[in-house]
Amino acid sequence: MPMTITEKILAKHAGLREVHPGQFINARVDIALGNDITAPIAIKEFRNLGAKKVFNRNRVVLVPDHFTPNKDIKSAEQCKIIRNFAREQKLTHYYDGGDVGVEHALLPEKGVVVPGDLVIGADSHTCTYGAMGAFSTGVGSTDLAAVMITGELWFRVPESMKFVLKGRLNKWVYGKDLILRIIGDIGVDGALYKAMEFCGPTINKLSMDSRFSLCNMAVEAGGKNGIISPDNTTEAYIAKRAERRYKVYKSDRDAVYGDVREYDCSEIKPQVAFPHLPENTRNITDVGNIPIDQVVIGSCTNGRMEDMRVSARILRGKKVPSHMRLIIIPATPLIYKQSMKEGLFDIFLGAGAIISPPTCGPCLGGHMGILAEGERALATTNRNFVGRMGHPKSEVYLANPAVAAATAVKGRIAHPDEVVGKR
Amino acid sequence: MEIKGKVWKFGKDIDTDRIIPARYLNISDPKELARHCMEDDDPEFAKKVKSGDIIVADKNFGCGSSREHAPIAIKASGISCVIARSFARIFYRNAFNMGLPILECDEAVGSVSEGDILKVDIRKGVINNITRNEKYHAQPIPPFMQELINEGGLMKWIKRRLTTS
Numbered sequence: 001m002p003m004t005i006t007e008k009i010l011a012k013h014a015g016l017r018e019v020h021p022g023q024f025i026n027a028r029v030d031i032a033l034g035n036d037i038t039a040p041i042a043i044k045e046f047r048n049l050g051a052k053k054v055f056n057r058n059r060v061v062l063v064p065d066h067f068t069p070n071k072d073i074k075s076a077e078q079c080k081i082i083r084n085f086a087r088e089q090k091l092t093h094y095y096d097g098g099d100v101g102v103e104h105a106l107l108p109e110k111g112v113v114v115p116g117d118l119v120i121g122a123d124s125h126t127c128t129y130g131a132m133g134a135f136s137t138g139v140g141s142t143d144l145a146a147v148m149i150t151g152e153l154w155f156r157v158p159e160s161m162k163f164v165l166k167g168r169l170n171k172w173v174y175g176k177d178l179i180l181r182i183i184g185d186i187g188v189d190g191a192l193y194k195a196m197e198f199c200g201p202t203i204n205k206l207s208m209d210s211r212f213s214l215c216n217m218a219v220e221a222g223g224k225n226g227i228i229s230p231d232n233t234t235e236a237y238i239a240k241r242a243e244r245r246y247k248v249y250k251s252d253r254d255a256v257y258g259d260v261r262e263y264d265c266s267e268i269k270p271q272v273a274f275p276h277l278p279e280n281t282r283n284i285t286d287v288g289n290i291p292i293d294q295v296v297i298g299s300c301t302n303g304r305m306e307d308m309r310v311s312a313r314i315l316r317g318k319k320v321p322s323h324m325r326l327i328i329i330p331a332t333p334l335i336y337k338q339s340m341k342e343g344l345f346d347i348f349l350g351a352g353a354i355i356s357p358p359t360c361g362p363c364l365g366g367h368m369g370i371l372a373e374g375e376r377a378l379a380t381t382n383r384n385f386v387g388r389m390g391h392p393k394s395e396v397y398l399a400n401p402a403v404a405a406a407t408a409v410k411g412r413i414a415h416p417d418e419v420v421g422k423r
Numbered sequence: 424m425e426i427k428g429k430v431w432k433f434g435k436d437i438d439t440d441r442i443i444p445a446r447y448l449n450i451s452d453p454k455e456l457a458r459h460c461m462e463d464d465d466p467e468f469a470k471k472v473k474s475g476d477i478i479v480a481d482k483n484f485g486c487g488s489s490r491e492h493a494p495i496a497i498k499a500s501g502i503s504c505v506i507a508r509s510f511a512r513i514f515y516r517n518a519f520n521m522g523l524p525i526l527e528c529d530e531a532v533g534s535v536s537e538g539d540i541l542k543v544d545i546r547k548g549v550i551n552n553i554t555r556n557e558k559y560h561a562q563p564i565p566p567f568m569q570e571l572i573n574e575g576g577l578m579k580w581i582k583r584r585l586t587t588s
């Protein structure tokens with residue numbers, strides 16, 4: 001039976017020759033991830049069941065990135081639970097202090113996740129690793145506890161949707177805009193329970209960082225996973241990092257899809273998602289005059305090197321207005337260091353930005369940039385739900401780093417061309 | 424499993440930040456979480472809910488984050504069951520894994536009003552609206568999910584498998 005890449009990875013990990021959409025399977029998990037919000041609950045369940053040891057200390061990954069550096073006593077207590085657990089279980093992949101980064105930027109960078117893996121994470125944006133040709137999906141804390149104990153988990157094989165992306169990208173258009181455009185098109189539940197497979201000439205030319213942004217937001221369309229078949233770009237990225245041997249899967253030519261959608265990407269302009277759902281997207285040219293109080297550049301969606309460089313291109317020699325809070329958060333220590341080395345921090349600081357240590361921070365309204373009543377932020381993050389970044393009566397607009405940087409300079413949502421001029 | 428309670432109605436795409444805002448995610452105690460359940464929509468919600476009450480919502484209930492704090496807060500607030508047109512997938516998993524009964528039923532969502540009294544047979548997926556004297560049939564729950572409910576959630580299911588193997 002012909003299969004999609006998602007079905008192939010699931011079948012392999014379930015020890016089956018083939019699987020079909022709707023089938024319930026029990027599958028072996030390669031990597032299981034938890035953070036400072038979700039892991040404490042999983043650890044409690046782990047202990048309740050009387051479990052003593054995780055199934056494999058190299059395969060359980062804990063990253064306290066949401067409320068760290070500990071923002072208050074309660075979050076410090078949550079982090080302590082996972083810190084102690086990581087030490088007790090001698091976990092190889094526990095990242096704390098100066099080693100911590102936003103989990104979904106950190107794991108690929110460290111080569112912890114490799115192509116062909118089956119990954120679960122007690123965090124909805126675990127779907128990010130699909131960019132490397134892994135099956136990767138977000139689950140809850142109880143699921144994480146189950147995997148920590150047994151190394152396996154139940155799955156319902158999803159039906160696959162294929163997104164064929166063609167055409168050359170316009171200037172200032174990145175992976176973020178492609179996925180915002182798709183979510184705007186199919187809605188926040190347009191891919192509910194489904195695998196979103198991205199392919200086509202545009203994807204083949206897309207950078208790894210843009211692929212991560214793209215797959216990162218599959219969950220924002222309700223998708224179970226986003227996935228891109230590995231190619232030369234993937235291999236170049238992973239070859240020097242992979243800590244295990246990996247396997248490359250590709251969809252069969254005659255694999256069955258519930259839906260196939262084609263996009264001409266040369267028509268896609270930078271996108272802005274209006275409050276309070278990621279599906280409320282508009283072209284940057286149709287936004288109008290929207291004053292902004294705070295710009296956040298960072299997160300598991302857009303806190304990578306490409307995002308730092310794009311932001312710097314716009315901010316070079318510019319200064320943000322005095323009422324603007326521009327917060328830039330390199331997603332990992334390596335990105336932080338590299339940005340510093342390339343002189344990007346001089347540009348950011350010169351523009352009047354605040355540079356935060358790697359953390360989720362304001363993305364989930366945690367800390368490091370909370371909004372007051374009535375304030376508006378534009379962020380490169382992935383969710384603009386009611387109250388996501390602070391007060392229930394604040395607003396979040398989503399966009400790519402170029403739009404974010406231009407917005408910071410102008411004090412209102414702005415097209416990058418307004419700041420750097422057409423070249 | 425039979426449930427009887429009063430309906431609290433919500434709209435579509437109720438995300439996990441609305442069920443339990445992130446500012447409370449530094450807590451994991453169910454009772455404390457329950458106090459803040461749905462608070463940005465209705466600050467009095469936790470006080471008004473009585474044990475056994477039922478949430479009826481439109482499509483894509485529980486979208487957004489994977490936080491199990493959301494179904495935990497709902498369950499600990501006394502809500503006995505959530506009925507919606509559809510659920511976001513991680514919420515769906517979490518609810519079954521931790522033993523919060525949920526049903527998908529277009530008909531009920533279209534006909535039920537806030538304050539109605541429902542009697543729900545989870546296993547059969549039959550929803551009786553006592554107030555309106557109507558009956559709705561929910562989507563059947565897949566056999567594996569039935570098994571999880573019967574077992575009392577994923578951890579109990581695992582425990583049984585570990586002790587019998």
Ligand code: SF4
Binds near residue numbers: 066102300359364
């Ligand atoms: S950066 Fe935001 S979306 Fe990503 S893992 Fe952190 S809180 Fe979640």
